[in-house]
Amino acid sequence: MGTFIDFISLSDPTSRYVIIGIILLTINASLVGSFAFLRKKSLIGDAVAHSVLPGICLAFLLFQTKNLFILLGGAAITGWLSILSIDLITAHSRIKADAAIGIALSVFFALGIVLLTIIQNSAIASQSGLDHFLFGKAASITRDDVRYFAIVTLIITAVIIIFYKPFKLISFNQDFAVSIGLPVRFYEFILSIITVMSIAVGIQAVGVVLMAALLITPAAAARYWTNDLRIMLILAVVVSAIGGVGGAYISYSATNMPTGPWIIVIISCIAFLSFAFAPNRGIVSKMWIQYQNRKQILLENILKAFYHVGEKDNSFLEMRKPEDILNRREFSFSKLSEGLNKLKRKGLLEKQNNEWKLSSEGLSEAKRIIRLHRLWELYLTQYLNIAEDHVHDDAEAIEHVLTPEIEAQLEKLLDFPSTDPHGKEIIY
Amino acid sequence: MIIQVENPALEVHDMTVSYDRRPVLWGVDFSIPKGHLTCVLGPNGSGKTTLIKAIMDLVPKNSGYAKIFDQDIDDVRDKVSYIPQRGSVDWDFPASVMDVVLMGRYKKNNIFNRISRTDRINAEIALEKVGMKAFAKRQISQLSGGQQQRVFIARALAQEAEFYLMDEPFAGVDAATENAILNLLKEMKDEGKTILLIHHDIQTAYDYFDWFVFLNTRLIASGPKETVFSEKTLSDTYGGKLSLLTTVGELLKEKKLPVRE
Numbered sequence A: 001m002g003t004f005i006d007f008i009s010l011s012d013p014t015s016r017y018v019i020i021g022i023i024l025l026t027i028n029a030s031l032v033g034s035f036a037f038l039r040k041k042s043l044i045g046d047a048v049a050h051s052v053l054p055g056i057c058l059a060f061l062l063f064q065t066k067n068l069f070i071l072l073g074g075a076a077i078t079g080w081l082s083i084l085s086i087d088l089i090t091a092h093s094r095i096k097a098d099a100a101i102g103i104a105l106s107v108f109f110a111l112g113i114v115l116l117t118i119i120q121n122s123a124i125a126s127q128s129g130l131d132h133f134l135f136g137k138a139a140s141i142t143r144d145d146v147r148y149f150a151i152v153t154l155i156i157t158a159v160i161i162i163f164y165k166p167f168k169l170i171s172f173n174q175d176f177a178v179s180i181g182l183p184v185r186f187y188e189f190i191l192s193i194i195t196v197m198s199i200a201v202g203i204q205a206v207g208v209v210l211m212a213a214l215l216i217t218p219a220a221a222a223r224y225w226t227n228d229l230r231i232m233l234i235l236a237v238v239v240s241a242i243g244g245v246g247g248a249y250i251s252y253s254a255t256n257m258p259t260g261p262w263i264i265v266i267i268s269c270i271a272f273l274s275f276a277f278a279p280n281r282g283i284v285s286k287m288w289i290q291y292q293n294r295k296q297i298l299l300e301n302i303l304k305a306f307y308h309v310g311e312k313d314n315s316f317l318e319m320r321k322p323e324d325i326l327n328r329r330e331f332s333f334s335k336l337s338e339g340l341n342k343l344k345r346k347g348l349l350e351k352q353n354n355e356w357k358l359s360s361e362g363l364s365e366a367k368r369i370i371r372l373h374r375l376w377e378l379y380l381t382q383y384l385n386i387a388e389d390h391v392h393d394d395a396e397a398i399e400h401v402l403t404p405e406i407e408a409q410l411e412k413l414l415d416f417p418s419t420d421p422h423g424k425e426i427i428y
Numbered sequence B: 001m002i003i004q005v006e007n008p009a010l011e012v013h014d015m016t017v018s019y020d021r022r023p024v025l026w027g028v029d030f031s032i033p034k035g036h037l038t039c040v041l042g043p044n045g046s047g048k049t050t051l052i053k054a055i056m057d058l059v060p061k062n063s064g065y066a067k068i069f070d071q072d073i074d075d076v077r078d079k080v081s082y083i084p085q086r087g088s089v090d091w092d093f094p095a096s097v098m099d100v101v102l103m104g105r106y107k108k109n110n111i112f113n114r115i116s117r118t119d120r121i122n123a124e125i126a127l128e129k130v131g132m133k134a135f136a137k138r139q140i141s142q143l144s145g146g147q148q149q150r151v152f153i154a155r156a157l158a159q160e161a162e163f164y165l166m167d168e169p170f171a172g173v174d175a176a177t178e179n180a181i182l183n184l185l186k187e188m189k190d191e192g193k194t195i196l197l198i199h200h201d202i203q204t205a206y207d208y209f210d211w212f213v214f215l216n217t218r219l220i221a222s223g224p225k226e227t228v229f230s231e232k233t234l235s236d237t238y239g240g241k242l243s244l245l246t247t248v249g250e251l252l253k254e255k256k257l258p259v260r261e
């Protein structure tokens, strides 16, 4: 517990810069990544991330310094070159974008690894630590680094606020943006500049290999929770900042735990939970809706069965045994007793000594469903010319869906008929 | 038969466009009059979408040019509205119906401004016209195909343009909506707007449009309905008599020869 308090109160000066630095990095990456995600250009981020490595190595070889500003300059240049080469390849050859991205990524990354090996085998004294850019080493973020990161975050946030409308438009419908005469190439240029900037600083924390995940995963997670682009951007920032702080805490409290991979693990967990639990879009909520539907259908079918039994001896409010119901319609025994109890709780059935009867509300509910069923059968035979012996199965499903408005329409359309196609009575 | 007009709304001059060296529009040359409803007819893959994109300068041309109101497209973009094919965008984008219609109000000179009250009112009127006002707050992924199409039309209306280029605005639209939109187009025509659209149903095209462009890679015919609409034009357009041109096109692609020197 002590470590946790130390951690969040930012009292430890070295971890203070690490945490602030990581938060800044994750803000950059998730903002820029959201647009890459929406423009279906997720893979470009991956290519750029891998392509910054040779730039870092070259800058180091040329200037013999580990000054972050210079290294990031080199990173930006080769990152930018990779975007250019992808554009050139797709524009002037038959190679499609995905293949062009693959080519650029591997060529630049291979070059980076070659340079890195040369540097490590050389006699340059200060070379140790460059390989941090491969997998990231957030713990080495210093006060000066944080200053650079803050400037980059400021620039990126300002650009996104200023260019929000055009960025939104080109993400949704680029052709339309061109058609009204907007300088789309320029907006794309701005977007790629901030992409390169965010990647160049982001690899400090997670390294070139995991950078794409830091860009895209927060956006993918945020998309599950909202249909509003502004909120999506904010959520993406929140998700990735949680991942960032969480990763930093784990590596702070447990020895020898890497920060970058933990950041990605946490963000991915949030993405996975969103995928499972987000309202409407998540799979759990979809399953829940299906479960509710099945339950409703079961209850309505039981009510109908009571009514049908009643129709036989023309007394609807008799006490019935579960067997009477099962004789009329097939239910699994456990489902039936579950349904009976639920209906009792809803006040639609009454129970005495293991015998059941419809309550007056239950009877009118049963009548309503039967009426819908029969109206629908009549509608199918009269308006869609479907044979009488083919309409039952359809009505069996549709009766659970029809709303009171549609019922009113049907009644009007069919002029309040008194019998269904099979000659059974329709009661109002 | 190609009927050229004086003082046209749109002039397409000797236009050739190819993808990957294979020409999909070949020496297309026609003009259409102002204040008319023009329909472009042609089978799938005949280059209709490409024609509209080339007019809007969205794809590069090998040769030729298009002029609207006798001006370069770049000089008249604020008078021209373009409705892309519905399938060309991702409808799962996080935006509401209102957001999309408001995009019709984006202009070069207001793109960095906040959306104004007039913009909102205009967008609402446009939604009202296509019968989608009740859906203003709806997320666009929750719309049916026909409703998406109506949103696109509303966005075009919000642009308040003079010239409308519409790529299959009736695709996936039910008969009642199609009728409503066709009547809307007629109203716009009566206000003096020029409309050129791509349509696949020959019958309704015949009933509602007064000027026709028949296209199948090359221009088959262009002119007023009475003059150009005939069995022969239709069979020239839709019949498979293209083989020679197609073969030459494939050859250009194979041999990597340019379609224009």
Ligand SMILES: Nc1ncnc2c1ncn2[C@@H]1O[C@H](COP(=O)(O)OP(=O)(O)OP(=O)(O)O)[C@@H](O)[C@H]1O
Pocket: B019, B020, B024, B042, B043, B044, B045, B046, B047, B048, B049, B050, B051
């Ligand atoms: N981006 C592209 N790259 C390569 N070929 C393309 C591209 N877009 C279209 N084509 C080809 O160009 C030809 C004309 O396409 P276009 O979309 O203009 O046809 P269309 O008349 O609009 O067809 P549809 O009725 O199906 O919409 C087609 O053969 C198509 O395969």
Ligand SMILES: [Mg+2]
Pocket: B048, B049, B050, B085, B167
């Ligand atoms: Mg088309």
